[in-house]
Amino acid sequence: MPSARRNSAGLPESTAPASLPVTRLRPAYQQVADQLRELILDGSLAPGDRLPPESEIGGNFGVSRSTVREALRVLASQGLVRTSRGTTGGTFVSQVDPDQISDYLEVGIGLMSGSAALPLSAILEARELLEVPATALAARRREQHHLDALRDAMEREKRTRGRSMKFREHQHFHDVIMQATGNGLLTMMTEPVFHVLSTRFLRPAAQPEFWTMVDEEHEQIIELIAAGDAEGASEAMRRHLNNIRGAYSED
Amino acid sequence: MPSARRNSAGLPESTAPASLPVTRLRPAYQQVADQLRELILDGSLAPGDRLPPESEIGGNFGVSRSTVREALRVLASQGLVRTSRGTTGGTFVSQVDPDQISDYLEVGIGLMSGSAALPLSAILEARELLEVPATALAARRREQHHLDALRDAMEREKRTRGRSMKFREHQHFHDVIMQATGNGLLTMMTEPVFHVLSTRFLRPAAQPEFWTMVDEEHEQIIELIAAGDAEGASEAMRRHLNNIRGAYSED
DNA sequence: CGCGATCTCACTGTCTGACATTTTGCTGAT
């Protein structure tokens, strides 16, 4: 018996009441990942901490290095650890990266979008619900560099008029407003929503005058934010979102 | 010929202008994961599709099975594929699971919470911003089973009065309201926010009369939702959130 | 003595080949 493996560890075989998931045992790499994740979540391992070498982790858990590596890939792709090579390298507990969470959300929303579980209307609704009050916050809290960034975005937006890259600038405009709220959580959740909208649902064949209108409304919103007019800015944003609603379609 | 590996493929060594990320090359498992993800995201692989066996994938990319497996772990932990064993087993493209995205968000928010990047105030702000208008939606769209679930949650909430499990019921109450909005995206984003609030920031030593007040406000909100009074319900929710603000603290 | 070139070492990254385990479908005996 190549004994003392995960099987024998902590499994009251005779008294086990057979848990619901019929799969008797989760794969070893899952269990290792779970335990390491637990250590990170409860603070036993703090960001920046270095984990033991893969071979040593394997020794501790009684599994091979390949298994440990698969577990580490799981944690790494969840943004919990990061690995590097060289003498000073190894596996380190990493700080959570808001952008990574945003990206993950964007992929998830993108894949669900269009299906019955997440129709376009729900996405548009969520966007308005988030972005209108966020604009009010932005008007109250914007710093000078946000205004600069907004006006800069505006400039580039006008220059790319009619070009197909337009949606990039449009996206950037809305991103900066979210950042101006100073609330990282709002930014993290909202950005993916309209990234999905503009990359998957934006109808390309809009008439030129449509984008002219968009530009004008954007300028108006910027001025209201610059003036610190929270009510006016959020109302203008509400109107703007209503006006461009028709530019998005399921196909 | 174990040659013709990723190194020789597509790397104009002499003319290479050294791309910005100083790391010359991403690890092979990353590249494999990226390419497979691309196939899933652009629809070449639809949910339910079965990928070739690991060894075959390895053959296609010119990497070993271990490398493929590490790539698959990455994709699996992002919810893009799922594997099963046995002769009918294999790797399958899976549908995105909103709950999985919620869990991921919760972990991420939980880890960032408290730090300067995400102070408690930002979380409370985001919560109010989301939940107040969501309550209005819930009042307009709630189905009978939502009302049943709310009243049921209410019952259990009263029964657990004073017990430490209280926060579970409290959580459930807010979850059901989100579900009653009928907007899966809102639910997906909002639930993690107050799960983090109640598991990490809820001050345990609140006086009994505090929870009595909470119960009364919950009942009031339920009745307004049942009556379809969107304005009243969202206003009541706003007051409620303001009242319980003090129950959350950084420590 | 100063300082760049090189060596060393401790890691992660990758490959190979083997065996274990889990399902399912098939086959053959009753």
Next chain:
DNA sequence: ATCAGCAAAATGTCAGACAGTGAGATCGCG
């Protein structure tokens, strides 16, 4: 016909090897 048991195909796991990287230690030359 029914059911036990075997074969097959896939993932899960292991062990050992070697390649590649990066930073500090060491050496060599001016």
